[in-house]
Amino acid sequence: MIRDITLGQYYPADSVLHRLDPRTKFVGTLLFVISLFIFHTFPGYGAATIFLAGMIVLSKVPVSFMFRGLKAILVILLFTVVFNMLLTPGRVIWQLGLLKITWEGMMQAGRMAIRLVYLVVGSSIMTLTTTPNQLTNGLENLMGPLNRIHVPVHEIAMMMSIALRFIPILMEETDKIMKAQMARGADFESGNIIQKAKNMIPLLVPLFVSAFRRANDLAMAMEARCYHGGEGRTQMKPLQYKGRDYAAYGILVGYMALSIAFRIWGI
């Protein structure tokens, strides 16, 4: 029903990417996204494609999972492509009344589409190979220096991991509530938009009630175990870079150097 959101959906497998340090993966994803904006020619995108394809193969995650996340941005993607095609001034190659498609527009649309798709697929690789807990752990570590300027890094990370942890629980709960109401003849599919919104009430009220109850219970359980925030708190498994992480950073540096070189030479 609501199960096709890839973001934050870990796919268990045994691959190099799964074993990498979450910090490495996070920095890598960030650099990959930046590289997408440094590359501005199709040979450049070719290089990004090779890199991305390599990562997909390394991750051992079925390709269909990677592209599942694209469904969510389909509308944005279509809008970007259509508007870029129609509104970019330049050499006209097709015209119908006020509508015209230009050569430059086509190129621009292609570039935008590639960037958007790669962006989503690239970050999907990270979320598919890293458990949400590892991810927030890595983020907390990377953001550590911000603590000095009084950013509550640990608290933010804790909130994130709790939120992530609760997504599947709430989804399951939604499913159960939907079924319980369907068993009483509720209908979540038919009707116009107002009718549909009204039909959601029997779903949303129990969902919110349970979410608040859970939040309360969790807070209580955390306090009972003397949770008092990040100060002086150590980790059971502190993150540690290994050989493969240094190798990964090496590859990333090479890849970034390539993208900058492409930019300088104007390829």
Added chain:
Amino acid sequence: MSIELKHVSYRYSPGTVYEMRALEHIDLSIPDGQFIGIIGHTGSGKSTLIQLLNGLLKPSEGQVLYNGEDIWGEGFSRKKLRGQVGQVFQYPEHQLFEMDVLKDVCFGPKNQGLGQAEAEEQARKALEHVGMPKELFGKSPFELSGGQKKRAAIAGVLAMNPRILILDEPAAGLDPGGRDEILSQIAILHRTRKMAIVLVSHSMEDVARYVERIVVLNEGRVAFDDEPRKVFAHYKELERMGLAAPEITYVMHDLKARGLQVDTGAITIEEAKESILKALKGERR
């Protein structure tokens, strides 16, 4: 009026790494007016099984027939079916949402297309049948106690006038007094409304007293399907499945092993008492 499962299998998330076989080749029929207990350990597939009965889940293989009609056939209204095959879920919190109890119970009948007055009448009747005190009708369902919530949830389904009522762990989370009350209320419903009842539980003790037939599920398959005393005779196998026969079964078997000629098929304490007294009298003679 009956539900029939023909060779039904169910898999969760088929075709992915998370694939899980929940049920395998189940053949089962639930005739009109019978009081059935479905028993199994956690994860044995009982919740999946009951969701197949009213079309909340679609079987991966096999057919579910209601009065001989395939419920997944073309043109079959599953919404109507759910009015006929009522299902009460384990947690009443999952369905209570209205401002007051009466309105909440009206939700089902209204979905069936009844008008306000008719729906309210059905709701009142249902609430009375589950033994909900009148002064609570206007209260918010969230202010009720656990047992009262459960009653409200059962009434919410009962108000649709189902022919078959499926209850998932109706006694879970209640204290012993509340548990007996709910279960005997259900038994009364069975007698007065002549509806078939499917009671899902992992506790033998709970169902033993009420049901006419027990279906034991183990790892997605039907392990036993018989009247209670015959099922409990397999108490050693039941134990291997992580289930236990009622305490009294053990007592009776122990007594028999020590040479007292008692009826090991006794299910309730009353039956056991009779049997022991009889055996003792026989010995004295």
